[in-house]
Amino acid sequence: MLNLLKSKAWLTAVLLLLGLILLPFVVEASLGKSWLRILDFALLYIMLALGLNIVVGYAGLLDLGYVAFYAVGAYCWALLASPHFGLNLPFWVILPAGAAIAALFGVLLGTPTLRLRGDYLAIVTLGFGEIIRIFLNNLNAPVNITNGPQGITLIEPMNLFGFSLGKKQEILGLTLSSPHLYYYLFLVFVALVVFVCMRLENSRIGRAWVAIREDEMAAAAAGINTRNIKLLAFAMGATFGGLSGGLFASFQGFVSPESFNLMESIMILSMIVLGGMGNIYGVILGALLVTVIPEALRYTGELQRALFGEVFIDPADLRMLLFGIALVLMMLLRPAGLLPSKQRRQELAEDAG
Amino acid sequence: MDIFAQQMVNGLVLGSVYALVALGYTLVYGILELINFAHGETTMMGSMIAITVIGALFGVAPDLPGIVIVFTGLLAAIPACMLLGYSIERVAYRPLRHAPRLAPLITAIGISIVLQNVAMLIWGKQYIAFPTTLLPQGRHEILGASITDVQIAILFLTVTIMVALVTLVNRTRLGRAMRATAQAPAVAQLMGVNVNRVISATFVIGAGLAAIAGVMVSANYGQAHYYMGFLLGLKAFSAAVLGGIGNLTGAMLGGMLLGVLEALGAGYIGDLTGGFLGSHYQDIFAFLVLILVLTLKPSGLLGSKSVERA
Numbered sequence: 001m002l003n004l005l006k007s008k009a010w011l012t013a014v015l016l017l018l019g020l021i022l023l024p025f026v027v028e029a030s031l032g033k034s035w036l037r038i039l040d041f042a043l044l045y046i047m048l049a050l051g052l053n054i055v056v057g058y059a060g061l062l063d064l065g066y067v068a069f070y071a072v073g074a075y076c077w078a079l080l081a082s083p084h085f086g087l088n089l090p091f092w093v094i095l096p097a098g099a100a101i102a103a104l105f106g107v108l109l110g111t112p113t114l115r116l117r118g119d120y121l122a123i124v125t126l127g128f129g130e131i132i133r134i135f136l137n138n139l140n141a142p143v144n145i146t147n148g149p150q151g152i153t154l155i156e157p158m159n160l161f162g163f164s165l166g167k168k169q170e171i172l173g174l175t176l177s178s179p180h181l182y183y184y185l186f187l188v189f190v191a192l193v194v195f196v197c198m199r200l201e202n203s204r205i206g207r208a209w210v211a212i213r214e215d216e217m218a219a220a221a222a223g224i225n226t227r228n229i230k231l232l233a234f235a236m237g238a239t240f241g242g243l244s245g246g247l248f249a250s251f252q253g254f255v256s257p258e259s260f261n262l263m264e265s266i267m268i269l270s271m272i273v274l275g276g277m278g279n280i281y282g283v284i285l286g287a288l289l290v291t292v293i294p295e296a297l298r299y300t301g302e303l304q305r306a307l308f309g310e311v312f313i314d315p316a317d318l319r320m321l322l323f324g325i326a327l328v329l330m331m332l333l334r335p336a337g338l339l340p341s342k343q344r345r346q347e348l349a350e351d352a353g
Numbered sequence: 354m355d356i357f358a359q360q361m362v363n364g365l366v367l368g369s370v371y372a373l374v375a376l377g378y379t380l381v382y383g384i385l386e387l388i389n390f391a392h393g394e395t396t397m398m399g400s401m402i403a404i405t406v407i408g409a410l411f412g413v414a415p416d417l418p419g420i421v422i423v424f425t426g427l428l429a430a431i432p433a434c435m436l437l438g439y440s441i442e443r444v445a446y447r448p449l450r451h452a453p454r455l456a457p458l459i460t461a462i463g464i465s466i467v468l469q470n471v472a473m474l475i476w477g478k479q480y481i482a483f484p485t486t487l488l489p490q491g492r493h494e495i496l497g498a499s500i501t502d503v504q505i506a507i508l509f510l511t512v513t514i515m516v517a518l519v520t521l522v523n524r525t526r527l528g529r530a531m532r533a534t535a536q537a538p539a540v541a542q543l544m545g546v547n548v549n550r551v552i553s554a555t556f557v558i559g560a561g562l563a564a565i566a567g568v569m570v571s572a573n574y575g576q577a578h579y580y581m582g583f584l585l586g587l588k589a590f591s592a593a594v595l596g597g598i599g600n601l602t603g604a605m606l607g608g609m610l611l612g613v614l615e616a617l618g619a620g621y622i623g624d625l626t627g628g629f630l631g632s633h634y635q636d637i638f639a640f641l642v643l644i645l646v647l648t649l650k651p652s653g654l655l656g657s658k659s660v661e662r663a
Contacts, residue, residue: 062455062458112644112648113647113648115648115651116647116648116651118454119386119387119388119454119458120647120651122388122458123388123590123594123643123647124643124644124647124648126587127587127591127639127640127641127643127644128640128644130587130636130640131637131640131641131644134634134636134637134640138630138631138633138634141631262583263466266462266466269459270459273455273459313474317470317473317474320466320469320470321466321467321470321471321474323466324463324464324465324466324467324469324470325463325467326463327459327460327462327463327466328444328445328460328463328464328467330459331449331452331456331457331459331460331463332448332449332460335449335452335453335456
């Protein structure tokens with residue numbers, strides 16, 4: 001601790017913290033209010049991507065149904081804090097409940113798939129995600145649980161110590177809008193998730209995950225209980241997914257099955273792949289890029305008008321096309337991602353040598 | 354009208370389409386151990402192209418017999434999709450043949466997103482109608498079920514294609530090369546097989562079958578949509594897994610079984626669950642089958658044991 005105080009790391013940390021606290025003000029002033037919301041979503045996606053990174057990046061279990069856990073967390077929040085069932089439970093109950101139920105679903109998905117790896121696992125998890133979505137879409141009759149495709153509206157915003165994040169608040173003479181307040185809340189959770197991930201990475205469990213990723217048989221031979229360690233990976237990933245889901249529901253005030261389709265899972269997966277699997281910084285970078293770049297592409301409409309005098313292709317339609325092309329190019333040119341983890345880099349160097 | 358017989362007919366027709374698409378998955382998987390995620394989108398492209406050609410031809414020569422116009426559309430879609438299949442393999446899979454398994458999976462997803470969005474930009478976001486009026490409109494009663502001429506044609510065409518494909522794989526030089534490549538690519542190469550050409554041929558054949566399936570499904574339902582390939586592809590993949598991936602007969606059996614299961618499931622799920630779950634849960638069966646088969650018997654009904662390593 002004393003060393004840390006003396007070193008430059010301390011200064012960097014303070015500057016980083018200060019920058020992160022000031023960031024929403026800068027963003028709002030320079031880019032406008034809509035970008036503040038995008039920033040909030042970027043934080044949510046960082047949490048999601050770090051959660052998926054545990055499953056895919058560390059343990060090497062390719063999960064294409066990750067969004068199901070996000071959905072479970074979000075619907076859990078939506079059902080327990082909205083007029084839909086007339087329930088209004090406090091934050092301290094709902095958020096852990098959502099995360100716990102999501103973890104349960106993680107184990108539920110993990111148990112039957114323990115023998116599978118690679119493509120097969122990807123397909124099964126994808127099927128699992130679709131099943132959850134089909135249920136969310138249809139569980140409105142005869143008993144209305146999820147309100148079907150319309151989704152659940154009027155979800156209550158987060159309420160901390162009698163202090164609502166849903167409306168403007170005066171703090172220290174500053175007026176902070178709701179996206180502002182959520183930004184700080186999400187930041188705290190992201191910091192928490194990053195901390196947990198960092199501690200996990202070098203723990204016994206983290207090493208066991210990497211071991212089964214590299215060679216499951218050897219790991220089992222070395223005395224690792226591969227079943228429990230895999231289930232733990234699914235459960236941990238799902239917990240983070242459920243947590244982000246709950247935060248998402250309260251921030252958005254509205255959930256519907258549409259937010260939890262396969263494309264969302266693929267987006268989160270590509271964040272990890274783009275950034276650099278298994279590397280926390282890489283994953284954060286990937287999540288930021290994948291959230292921000294498509295938004296920035298909205299400006300291509302203006303660019304088209306400037307170049308050709310009219311908008312040929314709706315920028316909203318162009319986004320996914322470019323995203324698809326980017327996925328292919330990325331794999332062809334830089335399969336290890338922008339910031340590959342140290343371990344991966346070593347492996348690649350060995351392969352080359 | 355007997356519900357059971359009717360759902361059997363519907364299921365077999367649906368199953369024919371699944372089987373044709375499943376053959377494409379199984380052919381590629383048998384050789385490369387790769388799930389060609391973009392295969393469903395190839396099917397979609399097939400029906401879109403066919404509908405466009407049919408519309409154009411009808412505009413130019415409305416006096417031609419309807420069946421000729423539809424057939425021309427089909428014949429145009431097949432080579433177009435073959436070219437597409439060939440290009441996909443060259444661009445997205447061949448450069449990554451020795452990369453970690455995650456890489457081709459991601460490029461496959463990328464390609465399927467690209468194809469969906471290209472289709473959306475060309476044909477728009479709405480459903481586009483297949484001119485079913487050009488097709489024979491006959492209906493027949495068999496054992497209390499009604500079956501249309503189009504459905505009979507689909508069943509007949511599927512069986513013909515399957516017989517032809519099995520003959521191709523088991524009796525021709527190309528078929529032998531394909532089987533050799535699937536067994537051991539390196540050894541096949543040493544024996545003088547041009548492995549790259551065989552893999553390209555596999556993709557081309559699969560894409561051709563996908564084009565036919567795409568035209569069938571849009572002729573049967575009277576419409577096509579840029580997103581239709583996704584779910585169709587997933588279900589066909591489930592069918593291939595059910596039958597035992599890598600196994601041709603398995604893909605056909607799996608496709609037919611899944612089609613029948615889905616149709617019967619949709620017909621009876623309401624009664625079975627006392628009205629709690631309705632026929633809009635139809636899409637769930639393919640995924641349930643997929644999960645059950647992969648967890649209980651990963652090699653599928655007719656597959657070999659070796660697949661378990663996947």
